[in-house]
Every structure is written in C-alpha cells, then in structure tokens.
Amino acid sequence: MIYFDHVSKVYSPTSVALEGVNLTIEPKEFISIVGQSGAGKTTLIKLLLGEDRPTAGKVFFESINVHELSAKDLPAFRRRVGAVFQDFRLLPTKTAFENISFAMESAGMSEEEIEADVTQVLDLVGIVGKAWHFPHELSGGEKQRVAIARAIAMRPDVIIADEPTGNLDPMNTFEIIKLLEKINDLGSTVILTTHNKDVINGLNRRVVTLEGGRVVRDDKNGRYVL
Amino acid sequence: MEHSHNHTPTMLRRMVKNGIVAFWRNGWVTLATILIMVLTLFMAGSLLFSNVLLTSALTNLEGKVDVSVYLKTSADDKEISNLVKSVSELPEVGGVEYVSRDAALAQFKEKHQDNSLITRSLDELGDNPLGATLNIKAKDLSKYEAISNFLEAGVFASIIDRVNYRQNQLVIDRLSAILQASRRGGLGISLVLAFIAALVAFNTIRLAIYTNREEISIMRLVGAKNSYIQGPYIVEGILHGILAAVVAMVVFYPLTLWLGPKTEAFFGGPNLFDYYTAHFFSLFGILLMVGVALGATSSWIAVKRYLKV
Structure with a gap:
C-alpha cells in the first residue's frame, strides 16, 4: 500500500537524513518506526505527507507517486492520510469541533454529514463534552484526542502518528496508544513513530528501526532494541 | 472532491x-x-x-489676472463692437468685459471724488479724455501672449492705444x-x-x-x-x-x-x-x-x- 523505493534525503553533504530506504507497508498494518533523534523518523513522515521532497528515490501511496502530485491534487491526497503530531498542531483560534470540521468543510461535505461525523469521532476519542472548547482550554491528552479525531474524521486509509505521546504523561500515553490500536482494528493502517520503549514493548507489532538514516532492523513482533 | x-x-x-x-x-x-x-x-x-x-x-x-486694452478716444462705436466681437470669438479667450468711455469716466470720477484738483481739472477740460477699455480674461495664463500678439499686430492696431500685457508679462509668466x-x-x-x-x-x-x-x-x-x-x-x-x-x-x-x-x-x-x-x-x-x-x-x-x- 505504501512503498518507499530507495529513498534518500540529503539536506547538505554533512547532513544526510535518509539513505536508500526501502520499506513496504501493507494495508491494515500497525507499524512502529523507532530510532534515536536524528535517525530520520520525522523526515520519513514528511516525505510520505508530501511536505518535503526526496533527494533520490520514490514514495508511492498505492499507485500514486506522492511527489508527482500537482498542487491541486495534494489536498485530496492529504485527506486520505490523517496525521497526528507530538505538538498537536491544532488551530488555536478554532474550537475542537471546528478543528475537526475544517478539512471536511473544505472538501465540500454537507452540514449534516459534518455534524454527524464530528460527533461520532468526538465520541470515539471520548471528549464529546469538549466540542466547543478552544485548544488552550484543553489538557495535553485532550488536545491529542482532538488531533486524533481530526485525523480520522475524513476516514483516511492511513493514520500517521509522529511521536504522538511525546508530550504526554504515562496515563495519557497509554490511552492514546489504545485509541490508535482501536482505530487500527476499525480498518486503518497506522504508522507510529516513537522512542517510548514501553509503548513498543506493549504493542507487540511490527517494528522498523532506523539508525543514521538507514533501516537497520525490521521485526514482525518487535521489541524496542537500541 | x-x-x-x-x-x-x-x-x-x-x-x-x-x-x-x-x-x-x-x-x-x-x-x-x-x-x-x-x-x-x-x-x-x-x-x-x-x-x-x-x-x-x-x-x-488665476482668476485675478487679466489684460486691459486701452482704446484710442478716436475709436468709433462700430470699430469697437467689431473688436469686441472678434476678441470674444478667439478660442483662447475666456471672457471680455467692455467699459465704454462714459463708464470709464464715471468710474474715474467716483474713484477720485475727494480729490478736488482732479474733479476741477476734468470740469475745466469739458471733453471726456478717457478712452474705452476692454478687460480680457484668457482661458489660462499661457494664452495671454497669443491674445496680446493678436491685438497688437492685427487689423485693430489702429484703434488701440496700448495693451498692458507687456508691463505685466513678467508677473504673469512667473505666476503661471x-x-x-x-x-x-x-x-x-x-x-x-x-x-x-x-x-x-x-x-x-x-x-x-x-x-x-x-x-x-x-x-x-x-x-x-x-x-x-x-x-x-x-x-x-x-x-x-x-x-x-x-x-x-x-x-x-x-x-x-x-x-x-x-x-x-x-x-x-x-x-x-x-x-x-x-x-x-x-x-x-x-x-x-x-x-x-x-x-x-x-x-x-x-x-x-x-x-x-
């Protein structure tokens, strides 16, 4: 479903983020990408989202070459890929509801559909009562739930979670990971990057380890080894 | 989409x-x-x-500027009305005010009514010494030159005593x-x-x-x-x-x-x-x-x- 074909990203001769990465991700997989800071995890995610271009190699999403998408087609592609980040990236002047509905409005969905879908995802992540709160009125865990709700609202094929628990306490970390597993059970592919050992060991799913921009390990039922 | x-x-x-x-x-x-x-x-x-x-x-x-044409006392009414007519028809001219000999005298007398020497001299003279005057306003300041040339060189030169444009030329040009x-x-x-x-x-x-x-x-x-x-x-x-x-x-x-x-x-x-x-x-x-x-x-x-x- 997602295929990294000999992908390299070189920022400068002394700063190589990725080097000849080959990686295949199957539909409905739950894959964790681990590695130390600077190993290339975030670069990998950015390339998949079309936020950055590879220096060499190709990134495919099904039959689509992500970096050959035109500016006009990129939004529709991004609505098929939900993303969650360590720093939440919520729109500060929009309420939880509006943060989730924004992309749906842009896609031209009707008010009824939006209302129904947003309520459903808010229920799924467990913060129905906070729909009309602004991000600054929410706790870290609640913000990340809104971000996850936003990511899944468009029913994407893939959820990318880039260190989603980096800013959360163990309790919230546990619940966010459980939420991602639930989303995976509902049929979405989940790509998780993290350097939280407990999270990886608790998941017991595929783990890809990056080191210095290369894939050094790819285990089916991986444990955190570094 | x-x-x-x-x-x-x-x-x-x-x-x-x-x-x-x-x-x-x-x-x-x-x-x-x-x-x-x-x-x-x-x-x-x-x-x-x-x-x-x-x-x-x-x-x-701009409206405060005009040129005055002083006509000779010998100019007769027909010549004057011809002059007024042709000046009015010039494209450069915005307006013409005609002051007849009698009106000019009346204005002069009124202006100097307190000066007994002048009023007495006028009475003694008996005849009206003043000529008729045309006050001409051009459409804009640059046109005065052309109007003056027309008056001084044209067929009406014989009835014109003088045009005061020349003495005011410097001021008009500078103002312009x-x-x-x-x-x-x-x-x-x-x-x-x-x-x-x-x-x-x-x-x-x-x-x-x-x-x-x-x-x-x-x-x-x-x-x-x-x-x-x-x-x-x-x-x-x-x-x-x-x-x-x-x-x-x-x-x-x-x-x-x-x-x-x-x-x-x-x-x-x-x-x-x-x-x-x-x-x-x-x-x-x-x-x-x-x-x-x-x-x-x-x-x-x-x-x-x-x-x-």
Missing part, C-alpha cells in the same frame, strides 16, 4: 463565515490592523481634501510657472504619500498573516484546499477595509467641522465641512474602495506566500 464544484455558494458562505469568525476572534490583531488602515485611509482622505483646497486656491489666483509647479508638486507629493500609506497597510497585514503561517501550514496538512484557506483571510481583509473606511469618515466629521472656517478664510476656497457633507457618499465610496482593495489584495498576496508547495 468531485461534488465540491456544485457547491460554490455553500463554499463561499463557509469562507465568509470563517472570515467573520476569525476577524472577531483575532481581537487585538484585528484592532491593530484596522488602526493602521484607518491611518492609511485618513491620509488618502486628507490628500483629497488638500487637493480640493489647492485647486480652488489656484483657480482663485508657480501655479504649474504647485499643481505638479501637489500631485507628486500626493502620489508619494499615498504610496507610503498603502505600503504601511500592506506590510501590517503581511505581518499579521506571518504570525498565522503555522496555522496555514496546519490547514494544508489536514488537506484543506488552497482557495478554502485563502478565502477567509481575504474576507478578513475586506472587513478591515470596510471598518477602517467607516472610522476614517467618522474622524473627518469633527475635523472638517473645526478646520472648515479656518481654511476657508486662509485659502478663500470652499469650506471643508460643506465639502465633506456635500460629497459624503462619494468620499465614503472612495475610502471604502481603497480600503477594501488594499485589504483584500494585501491578504491575498500575503497568504499566497505560504501556500506554495
């Missing part, structure tokens, strides 16, 4: 709504932006008002140069000031949107279309322009009320407050147009920067 094309009114309504909501929620940024826009529009309005004053002052000044320079200078200064004001407003909006660049990138990341991201910012820019135009018009009310009598006395021009009330809707229209155009284009350009892939 396929059905979004049929939803233009819905999308437009959503963008307008989002723009209004953002305008309201941005609070201080909105206030600061409007303040700068008010200053810009205030500058634009002030330039319009100064232009009105300058134009009327210059026109007044000053007026022309003032008009050009006024226009030049206006354009420069208007440009600076527009630049300040443009950069204020750019700065406001620069602080939003993170949000714009998030909107792109969640898959919002560029036009859908840009729309609300343009709506916000338009709202800034509208509100700034209203505030600027309100500010001009007490200001022109206060300045009106002063400028009227100084420039001899129209009372600015009368001008403000008489042209209220066209002034408001101009400020509104400038404000909205400035707000919308500034936002459009500023957001565009952050929408590149």
